Each structure stands twice: as C-alpha cells, then as structure tokens.
Amino acid sequence: MSSKGVVLITGAAKRIGRVIAIEAAKAGWDVAIHYNTSRTDAETLVEEIRALGCKTCLAKADLMDGQAVEDLIPRVNNACGPLSALVNNAALFEPDKTDPDGVCHRTINFDVPCRLCEIFAQQLPPEKAGAVVNMLDSTDVPPFFSAYAASKKNLHKATLAMARTLAPWVRTNGVAPGPTWMNPRETREHFDRMVKATPLQVEISPQAVASTVLFLITNPAISGEVIHVDGGQHMVNPTIRTN
Secondary structure, three states: OOOOOEEEEOOOOOHHHHHHHHHHHHOOOEEEEEEOOOHHHHHHHHHHHHHOOOOEEEEEOOOOOHHHHHHHHHHHHHHHOOOOEEEEOOOOOOOHHHOOOOHHHHHHHHHHHHHHHHHHHHHOOOOOOEEEEEEOOOOOOOHHHHHHHHHHHHHHHHHHHHHHHOOOOEEEEEEEEOOOOOOOOOOHHHHHHHHHOOOOOOOOOHHHHHHHHHHHHHOOOOOOOEEEEOOOHHHHOHHHOOO
C-alpha cells in the first residue's frame, strides 16, 4: 500500500489520539506518534501500526519544554521524512486550582499548537501543500475549568486566523468533539446526562471523531472550517462556539 504521506499526531498514545493514529494508518498514512510519559502505550501503538503495513516512529517531547517543542518536528523529519499533515491533539484538562495563573493550559493547549503549525509550514517541501487539524472542544465544561476553556476558545480563533495566514500551502481546520470519552474524574451518571443534553442524544464514538479528522486532512478544498462532532450540542449551548 503506497503511503498518503506522514502525519504527526500529538498526544497519540492514548484515548482519541490513539484512535486517530490507528484510523490514519488504516487509511494509508504513515504515522509519527508523539507522547510524553506514556511510553508503554506509545510502543504498543507502534506495533499495531506496523502490523497494518505502515511506517511509524516515536517522538517523545514534554510540551512544557520550549526547546523540545522546537525540536519535535525536525526530529520526526529525520526519522520519517517531511510531514504532510499535523494533528494537534495533545491537551491539558485540569481544574483551575492546579494551574492558578493558567500558564500550563495556555502553553499546551494554545501556544504549542500554534508554534507547531508554524514549524510544520516551514518544513513543507517547495510547492507542496499540507494540512493541519487542531482538536478543539464542544463540551460545556464547569466554571472551575476556565483556564482549559479559555485556551481552547483561543485555539479556535487561531485556527481560523491561521487558515488565512498559512494559505495557500497549509489548510488549517478544527474538530470540536462533544461527549466522546469519559474523563477519569467524572461518573457514568454525569457523562450520560451530558449525552442526553445533546439534540441527538448519542454518545460520540472516537471513530466518528477520527473519521472527521481524516476527512479534513485529505480534502484539498476545505480550510478555515471547524466541524463540531458533538451530537448538535453547539446548537443548544452557544457559549462553546467562537465565531
């Protein structure tokens, strides 16, 4: 199977990032797997992707380390070749009390994706277009997650801005999932209430999110778009939208 190109997925070792990586490999992409502390999960993912007949490589980086962020894409280039796509999936989701000034959330959820988009654009071969998908959020988070919410809303705005500034060589889009994967801190009862509060009242599968990401990185005519994969939640809770 010929490769569609190399895609780097940040935070790919677990949860939605892992599903995106597997689905990308099934679709014929070579996959660069970024991780920080989840080495065992990342190594297991490498084995699964290789079993699908695709090339893959590991890239460890602490996204709070500025130099590690600067080095991430060049390291992947050396291991896998130039990237054709970037999925900014890694995110910090913690209560405000753990990050009182919001610096950690702003860095990982906003500053790093924006910087990686710039480095991605710079590494593209001449006259070759690429695609970025930024993972956003369509859930209504509690007020004590305000740093997280602000960082994701700012990334939403930046996604639309970068669609203009990085054109024509980089298509920049976003995917905003709704209730997809229970957070370890929440109960099943709370998660089910979130699902029932959406118009479609269906739990969003990680595969539905992954297929939307792949659609956006492969469709050459779409940029500046944010697709809500949320069962319609954004229609009943306009505060989660950033126009």
